[in-house]
Amino acid sequence: MIKTADKGSDRSMTQTVRAQFALRELVLRGELNPGERVSELQMVERLGVSRTPVRMALVRLEEEGLLEAIPSGGFSVKTFSEKEVFESIEIRGTLEGLAARLAAERGVSRTDLRNAADCLDAIDDVMRRGTTEIDLSRYVELNAKFHHILIGMAESQTLARQLERVSALPFASPSALVPVQSRSPELNQILSIAQDQHHCVLSAIERREGTRAEAIMREHARIAHRNLERALTNQRDMDLVPGSGLIKRRIRA
Incomplete structure (x- = not known):
């Protein structure tokens, strides 16, 4: 039997992956401009998922190199x-x-x-x-x-x-x-x-x-x-x- 906590973790991971893919597409399609600030709350509203998956998705895109952290908080779309x-x-x-x-x-x-x-x-x-x-x-x-x-x-x-x-x-x-x-x-x-x-x-x-x-x-x-x-x-x-x-x-x- 799968424990309730495990089910909740699986759902969170699925939402994170979905948020990560959706956010990446926004960047690659140019719907988020180079240098544009990307905040957690902004993406919660835009992607329709909760804060935790969005937060994790933002971190993952920073690890991929598509976003970069900014001193004032949040992230911005990286320019190459x-x-x-x-x-x-x-x-x-x-x-x-x-x-x-x-x-x-x-x-x-x-x-x-x-x-x-x-x-x-x-x-x-x-x-x-x-x-x-x-x-x-x-x-x-x-x-x-x-x-x-x-x-x-x-x-x-x-x-x-x-x-x-x-x-x-x-x-x-x-x-x-x-x-x-x-x-x-x-x-x-x-x-x-x-x-x-x-x-x-x-x-x-x-x-x-x-x-x-x-x-x-x-x-x-x-x-x-x-x-x-x-x-x-x-x-x-x-x-x-x-x-x-x-x-x-x-x-x-």
Whole structure:
């Protein structure tokens, strides 16, 4: 039998998660502007949940990096400079490189290698349809799955937590900038390079080549760098970047 206290705790957690998702959507859709103060009472009224779940949701979004605490109390929506966005992607690539190196050096099971290979086979199938018919949503799903498998291979909860945090920033996750490259005339070439890097890192892990595996994943993140550089010079592309409204763009000549 579930105790009443446990039921109350479960309800509170469900409300917290719901508040967290709803609040994140408000930020990412631009309904809360960069620098805008976000108070607990304001969100209680807006989200229609009690104070405790809202308070916890605000703290979690601060941990994700979307909000920041302000001295007068409450939180404000964080603004990111272009430099910070590039650094976030670089940090993610560095951590994924470390995950690949640890996986290679420590060794991984045949089951993990098979799961990763099956995922890459599925991506290959998506890409064989050609750029005019490619299912980008399916590609994004499988790409995220492969990166998740890769992180799991390192068997490091500490590393996984740090990667989860940096990937929570909407523009820094492994597939965040795929919609931008979908507008590029070099889409097929870019996806082919990314997929080749996937195959190469898996091979390096299987061969226990830690240094090579790490270098490949760090280079892999450079694709996102190039996509961001492209977006920053084209507003139509920038509109496709998740959380683009949070980025303070520098004035270009």
